[in-house]
Amino acid sequence: MKAHLVTMGCPKNLVDSEASLSLLREAGCTSTDDPERADILIVSACSFLDSAWQETLDEVHRLSEVKAAGEGKKLILMGCLPKHREENLRQLLPFVDRFVPAGGQATLPAIVREWGGAAPAAVDPVEDRFAGFEERILLTPSHTAYVKIAEGCSRKCTFCAIPRIRGRMVSRPVASIVRELENLMGQGVKEVSLLAQDITSYNSEGHRFADLVGAIAETGIEWIRIFYLHPGSLSLELARRLFEYPAVCRYLEAPVQHASDRVLKRMRRPYTRARLRRLFEGLRAEFPDLRVRSEVIVGFPGETDEDFDELKSFLRVTEFASLGVFSYSPESNTPAAVMNGRVERHLVEERVAELNDLQESISFGLLNRELGNRHRILVDRKLGDDASYPEGFAYSGRYYGQAYEVDGEVYLRG
Numbered sequence: 001m002k003a004h005l006v007t008m009g010c011p012k013n014l015v016d017s018e019a020s021l022s023l024l025r026e027a028g029c030t031s032t033d034d035p036e037r038a039d040i041l042i043v044s045a046c047s048f049l050d051s052a053w054q055e056t057l058d059e060v061h062r063l064s065e066v067k068a069a070g071e072g073k074k075l076i077l078m079g080c081l082p083k084h085r086e087e088n089l090r091q092l093l094p095f096v097d098r099f100v101p102a103g104g105q106a107t108l109p110a111i112v113r114e115w116g117g118a119a120p121a122a123v124d125p126v127e128d129r130f131a132g133f134e135e136r137i138l139l140t141p142s143h144t145a146y147v148k149i150a151e152g153c154s155r156k157c158t159f160c161a162i163p164r165i166r167g168r169m170v171s172r173p174v175a176s177i178v179r180e181l182e183n184l185m186g187q188g189v190k191e192v193s194l195l196a197q198d199i200t201s202y203n204s205e206g207h208r209f210a211d212l213v214g215a216i217a218e219t220g221i222e223w224i225r226i227f228y229l230h231p232g233s234l235s236l237e238l239a240r241r242l243f244e245y246p247a248v249c250r251y252l253e254a255p256v257q258h259a260s261d262r263v264l265k266r267m268r269r270p271y272t273r274a275r276l277r278r279l280f281e282g283l284r285a286e287f288p289d290l291r292v293r294s295e296v297i298v299g300f301p302g303e304t305d306e307d308f309d310e311l312k313s314f315l316r317v318t319e320f321a322s323l324g325v326f327s328y329s330p331e332s333n334t335p336a337a338v339m340n341g342r343v344e345r346h347l348v349e350e351r352v353a354e355l356n357d358l359q360e361s362i363s364f365g366l367l368n369r370e371l372g373n374r375h376r377i378l379v380d381r382k383l384g385d386d387a388s389y390p391e392g393f394a395y396s397g398r399y400y401g402q403a404y405e406v407d408g409e410v411y412l413r414g
């Protein structure tokens with residue numbers, strides 16, 4: 001049998017897709033890029049965000065046409081499927097043969113064997129959310145990989161549907177993550193990006209996040225990059241422990257979401273603007289070469305002009321190396337979705353544009369300060385004759401302050 005898998009959404013979903021491919025291979029099912037040659041068509045989707053839902057539907061409809069045009073093809077929809085849509089998924093998408101929720105990839109081998117003619121297997125919802133992780137088939141270039149160290153989230157941010165969809169946080173055992181690292185290094189991986197919904201809360205049998213990073217560093221991997229550090233738990237002390245290991249890039253991603261105390265409180269983010277200022281000033285003073293990426297949500301219900309001005313002045317002073325600016329989107333069944341004080345769409349768009357302009361000038365200023373510095377570059381690819389790249393450059397890559405496909409590139413001559 002052959003499977004064609006389309007993966008959408010964030011790197012955490014990408015890891016689930018990579019694990020799914022590995023489990024399918026174990027069940028004797030190879031993968032193909034050509035949906036027409038596939039027996040099984042899979043959409044691995046991030047559809048919990050209302051805004052991503054339409055994109056998922058479009059992809060499922062596209063593959064349903066391929067299914068209809070072929071003989072005996074099957075279609076699976078898996079990933080972050082929102083609970084509130086579960087009841088009507090079957091009615092809405094009757095041509096989908098199986099729905100596999102996030103973390104349920106361990107059910108795939110039984111499904112495939114059954115479709116291959118084996119006796120029908122009872123497919124129970126499987127608890128093993130990390131099935132297939134250690135032997136993943138990489139969908140990223142062979143020198144870089146994401147490593148998911150935990151699943152779910154036990155916090156209660158009012159805008160976020162993740163805890164309802166992915167459940168409470170469960171951390172993977174250190175030994176399993178280290179085995180995965182060793183496999184990845186055997187495949188040529190030089191850089192790993194550690195992921196979780198709330199990475200600072202990692203705790204497996206008493207091993208906390210810094211212990212895990214120590215065990216990962218011991219494998220000899222060249223670059224360790226860390227994402228999703230909750231600013232409520234990130235501290236100078238934690239940073240000191242992490243940076244004891246030379247392999248840990250002086251790059252941290254810590255999504256602040258906002259910097260007005262009033263908005264932070266309504267978001268149920270357990271920190272204040274003053275704490276954020278102290279945290280980032282302390283980090284900058286002690287690690288001047290640290291590059292911090294952050295994320296903010298603009299237009300959260302009740303956000304006033306004053307709140308927005310506070311956010312802007314915080315960003316001006318803090319000078320993040322890069323910033324993701326998201327407009328607030330009300331997610332069904334979250335506390336924020338029913339809060340009053342909806343901010344008008346045109347105002348949200350203006351604020352997003354304003355922050356993007358501000359960040360562009362901050363990033364430009366920081367990059368200018370790199371002039372004359374020497375950096376080690378991880379080469380991602382050869383540029384060839386692609387006219388979209390500046391003339392005279394042969395390769396593109398990244399220095400430690402740039403995450404793969406997130407923070408831009410460095411071009412190399414010769």
Ligand code: SF4
Nearest residue numbers: 153155157160162197
């Ligand atoms: S925003 Fe992050 S920390 Fe907050 S509930 Fe969602 S996943 Fe958890």
